[in-house]
Amino acid sequence: MRMKQLLATIIIGTTAAFASTATLAADITGAGSTFAYPIYAKWAEMYKKTSGNGLNYQSIGSGAGIKQIKAKTVDFGASDMPLPVEELNEAGLMQFPTIMGGVVAIVNLDGVAPGQLKLTGPVVADIYLGKITKWNDQAIAALNPGVKLPAEDITVVHRADGSGTSFLFTNFLSQTNPDFKAKIGAGTAVKWAVGVGGKGNDGVAANVQRIKGSIGYVEWAYAKKNKLAHTQLKNRDGNFLQPDDDNFKAAAANADWIKAPGFGVVLTDQPGKNAWPITGVTYAIVHKSQADGAKGKEVLKFFDYAFKSGTAAANELDYVPMPESVTKLVEAAWKNNLKDGSGKAIW
Numbered sequence: 001m002r003m004k005q006l007l008a009t010i011i012i013g014t015t016a017a018f019a020s021t022a023t024l025a026a027d028i029t030g031a032g033s034t035f036a037y038p039i040y041a042k043w044a045e046m047y048k049k050t051s052g053n054g055l056n057y058q059s060i061g062s063g064a065g066i067k068q069i070k071a072k073t074v075d076f077g078a079s080d081m082p083l084p085v086e087e088l089n090e091a092g093l094m095q096f097p098t099i100m101g102g103v104v105a106i107v108n109l110d111g112v113a114p115g116q117l118k119l120t121g122p123v124v125a126d127i128y129l130g131k132i133t134k135w136n137d138q139a140i141a142a143l144n145p146g147v148k149l150p151a152e153d154i155t156v157v158h159r160a161d162g163s164g165t166s167f168l169f170t171n172f173l174s175q176t177n178p179d180f181k182a183k184i185g186a187g188t189a190v191k192w193a194v195g196v197g198g199k200g201n202d203g204v205a206a207n208v209q210r211i212k213g214s215i216g217y218v219e220w221a222y223a224k225k226n227k228l229a230h231t232q233l234k235n236r237d238g239n240f241l242q243p244d245d246d247n248f249k250a251a252a253a254n255a256d257w258i259k260a261p262g263f264g265v266v267l268t269d270q271p272g273k274n275a276w277p278i279t280g281v282t283y284a285i286v287h288k289s290q291a292d293g294a295k296g297k298e299v300l301k302f303f304d305y306a307f308k309s310g311t312a313a314a315n316e317l318d319y320v321p322m323p324e325s326v327t328k329l330v331e332a333a334w335k336n337n338l339k340d341g342s343g344k345a346i347w
Contacts, residue, residue: 026298031058032065032078034200035165036282038221039099040078042313043306050305053298061200063162063188069093069285075299077285080164081188082264088285094337095283096330097263098303100320102220102248103168103278106228108208109135111148114229118143118240121176121233121269121277127215128156128173129180130194135213150213157207157216160197162188168280169217172268217278220248221317235277236269243276248320251279257326263333279320286338293340300334300347307331 030040037059044055058068062079069077070091083095105119123139126132132139136149159166167188174181184190196211198204201218205226208216220243223230232240241247251270257263267279284303290296307327314321322330334347 026295027054027056028076028295028298028302029056029058029074030065030076030078030284030299031060031068031074032285033062033080033164033282034059034202035062035080035101035103035219035280036078036099037201038219038225038317039101039310039314039319042317043302043310046310046313047302047305050309051301053302055302059200061159061161061188062164062167066162066285069287072287072291075286075295078282079188079285080280080282081167082262082266082281082283083285084264085261088262092288093285094288094333095262095264095285096303096333097257097265097281097322097326098284098306099314099322100248100252100267100279100281101318102243102251102276103165103172103217103280104220104223104230104243105233106205106208106216106218106223106230108212108214108229109150110212111150112229114227115232115242116144116147117229117231119231119233121173124215124233125173125177125180127154128158128193128195129177129183130156152213155211155214156192156195157204157211157214158192158195158197159199159204161199163200164188164280164282165201165217165219166190168266168268168278171266172278175269221319224318233277235273235275236271237273237275239273241274241276243318245315245318245320247274247276248279248318251275251277252320257329263330288337288339290338290340290346293342293344293346296338296340297346300338304331 048054065077068074136151171186174186198207201222204216205218205222208214234240250272251267254270255265269277311321338346340346
């Protein structure tokens with residue numbers, strides 16, 4: 001599926017035809033994470049064929065998705081940064097994990113093959129701090145003996161919108177580079193030291209494709225679909241890795257979902273020889289009290305279908321499906337926390 005231009009509302013599936021009673025299928029709306037868009041689109045296509053109900057999902061970034069669910073303009077928000085329990089409680093919200101995946105660094109360098117260039121967290125952080133400005137800088141050359149690096153300027157590309165992908169990326173860089181942590185920090189929206197912005201994963205991807213000598217960061221499915229040149233990254237155990245779902249799973253192996261308040265797990269810079277260093281979780285965010293109980297239940301039916309029938313599709317796109325042990329915890333939390341306007345459980 002080709003990526004659509006960001007900020008355009010992405011209608012997944014076709015509008016259900018009017019039945020003889022002139023009622024429409026119970027389409028649901030969501031907004032937020034561009035990280036999750038490829039798999040949400042695939043799941044929605046599958047669910048539409050099974051149920052007749054569609055998903056209208058706006059791939060506008062985690063920050064905007066959080067704002068929309070708080071404003072009650074969508075049925076669910078989607079964020080790659082878990083909200084603190086205090087913020088969830090204040091807004092009357094519940095979040096739950098839906099899928100896991102990886103963020104990768106991408107480059108546009110003549111003569112450098114996809115997956116050939118090796119980078120580390122500290123070096124990438126120095127690039128984004130504006131300390132390393134040339135591709136043949138000694139810090140990069142030392143990691144890549146035998147690779148012919150051009151003596152050209154580095155153009156940094158980052159997200160221009162509030163982004164869970166940015167949260168994962170900056171969280172990793174903050175853990176590996178104290179100067180980056182002090183000057184930039186981790187968050188969905190940060191004050192970047194240098195570079196040009198792109199809206200959404202597809203906006204960053206488009207800029208990197210267009211600008212020679214550029215570097216950016218996107219969700220792995222975007223890099224694969226658009227045939228972008230990714231880099232290897234050095235993980236916490238000192239191993240240079242290629243991104244793939246096995247390495248994302250290795251990073252997720254340490255997640256303690258039972259003890260995590262609000263299911264809030266961050267999977268960056270995890271230990272393990274095969275753990276991809278920028279692995280993350282996408283969360284769906286819903287209101288605990290559903291004004292429209294039927295619509296709220298339809299959201300849960302969609303994700304229940306995705307959990308039970310969407311594994312193959314997730315694997316095909318190199319996401320990591322939530323383990324059954326976790327989806328059981330999630331559905332138990334639905335039963336305990338989500339009510340309709342009369343206080344009746346919707347699941």
